[in-house]
Amino acid sequence: MHFKLPSLAAWSFLLTSAAVKAASMPSKVYGVNLGSWLVLESWMLPQEWLDMGGESCTPCSACIADEFSFAKAFPNTVDGIFQKHWETWFTQADVDTLKGDGINTVRIPLGYWIIESLVDRQTEFYPRGGLAQLIRGLQQLQAAGIVAILDHHALPGVQTPNQMFTGHCTSDVEFYTEPNYLRALTWAGVMTALSHIHPAFTPVFAIEAVNEPIMDAAQTPGYGTYQENFVTVVRGVEAALGVQIQGLTNPQSATNASQAILDFSSSQNNTRFNSDVKTALQNTASILVEIASANSTQFDLTRSGRGQAPLVTNFMDVNWQNDNPPNPAAAAWGPQAYDNHLYYVFGGVAAADPTDYMISICNLNRVQADAALGDSPLWFGEWGLPTQFNATDAFLQQWADAQKLAYSQGAGWIFWNFKVEHSTLAGNLSREWSYIDGVELGYLTKDPSAVHNASVCAPFVNAS
Known part of the structure; x- marks a missing residue:
């Protein structure tokens, strides 16, 4: 996919220095995911989903259970319906609560369709208007002093089969193809540029691939090459905008951000700047003009990234995959961090028994195993309190403490999710899946850096 660049005559101002981006990676990440906001997963808000016009089914591909099927079924009303959802699912009250609970980081799951130019409207169906909502939310987070990770949660073509979190429940997985890798690289370029020159994106310190x-x-197939290209696109956009990147020089003295990226892409002879990377940079330049001129997302293209720090590129760690996976550490160029997700409730980690759960978590060595392969720093970007058995309140408090202690051995943790719907249909979901409820119920401490019992693991360490 290649976008035609509009005329830049109207944007021929000199790049001006922007305020230095304030966001940086916290010394220890204490975070929550903003799940079901800009990528809706209907299992977390079952009543609202039915009220919106959606359906519930197993498997989720058999009915209107995801954003794709909803937009396809309701093409004339989907934008307005989702606008209401976006405005009410994540609000200023939620920001205030998270700040009061000591949260310093949010991970924001995003679909590729938030960059609307990347969507093939003949075959792909998603709501429009999400980028303006992201801007709104980032402004609220900035005011609260909470930093953000932009997580590419739902990829073009779908990266994992039969999952709501991809935006399209389907067994037809086509992300791992050249055209969709290119769309994802363009997404990364746009998000990188916005993170450096759009004032609302000041809280962003990392982008997850x-x-x-x-x-x-x-x-x-091709995932290792995609990892290298992803990092190169991020660093290429940054260098074009004036961010200092080791090994890259930007001879441009010139123009607006879009033109600077376009010129920089054509000037690179470095072998890392292959045709896919250069095309992604060119597409990024084009899309930036569209976003900058749209009423709901407009911003000043004459800003630069001079004086700002590079973003942290972020990947699922090498141990996420099996069968001889590529190591994302090989793609590192500048600051990079790694992500792992650990859910016991789905099985395969420990026996469905409280004691086995505690033995497993209290002897977890994932931080050390990743570090031995160069995947450090590592944060745990998704975890929660759900279990395979009926857990008591006392156990959930122990379970929360033990997981926090284990994950804090690395760069920190990000709970899934910040909240879950309260409804008869949702039942007790929020008891184990909602961070806000977990604090209110006393399973999670009000201070995220604290635990109820620092010796909770003592009886289980080195147990068999």
């Missing part, structure tokens, strides 16, 4: 790719590396 792919949420939860297929675990079998034999089913993800």
Whole structure:
């Protein structure tokens, strides 16, 4: 996919210095995911989903259970319906609560369709208007002093089969193809540029390349090359905007951000700047003009990234995949961090028994195993309190403490999710899946850096 660049005559001002981006990675990440906001997963808000006009089914591909099927079924009303959802699911009250609970980081799951130019409207169906909502939310987070990770949660073509979190429940997985890799690279370029020159994106310190790719590396052809290209696109956009990147020089003295990226892409002879990278940079330049001139997202293209720090590029760690996976550490160029997700409730980690759960978590060595392969710093970008058994309140408090202690051995943790619907249909979901409820119920401490019992693991360490 290649976009035609509009005339830049009207944008021929000199790049001006912007305020230095304030966001940086916290010394320890204490975070929550803003799940079901800009990528809706209907299992977390079952009553609202039905009220919107959606359906519930197993498997989720058999009915209107995701954003794709909803937009396809209701093409004339989907934008307005989702606008209401976006405005009410994540609000200023939620920001205030998270700040009061000591949260310093949010991970924001995003679909590729938030950049609307990347969507093929003949075959792909998603709501419009999400970028303006992201801008609104980032402004609120900035005011609260909470930093953000932009997580590419739902990739073009779908990266994992039959999952609501991809935006399209389908067994037809086509992300791992040249055209969709290119669309994802363009997405990364646009988000990188916005993070440096759009004032609302000040809280952003990291961009995650792919949420939860297929675990079998034999089913993800080209993924290692994509990792290298992703990092190169991010660093190329940054260098074009005046951010200092080791090994890259920007001879441009020139113009607006869009033209600077376009000129920079054509000037690179470095072998890392292959045709896909250069095309993604050119597409980024084009899309920036569209976003900058749209009423709901407009911003000043004459800003630069001079004086700003590079973003942290972020990947699922090498141990997320099996079957000889590529190591994302090989793609690092500048600051990079790694992500792992750990859910016991789905099985395969420990026996469905409180004691086995505690033995497993209290002897977890994922931080050390990743570091030995160069995947450090590592944060745990998704975890929660759900179990395979009926957990008591006392156990959930222990379970929360033990997980926090384990994950804090690395760069920190990000709970899934910040909240879950309260309804008869949702039942007790929020008891184990909602961070806000977990604090209110006393399972999670009001101070995220604290635990109820620092010795909670003592009886289980080195147990068999």
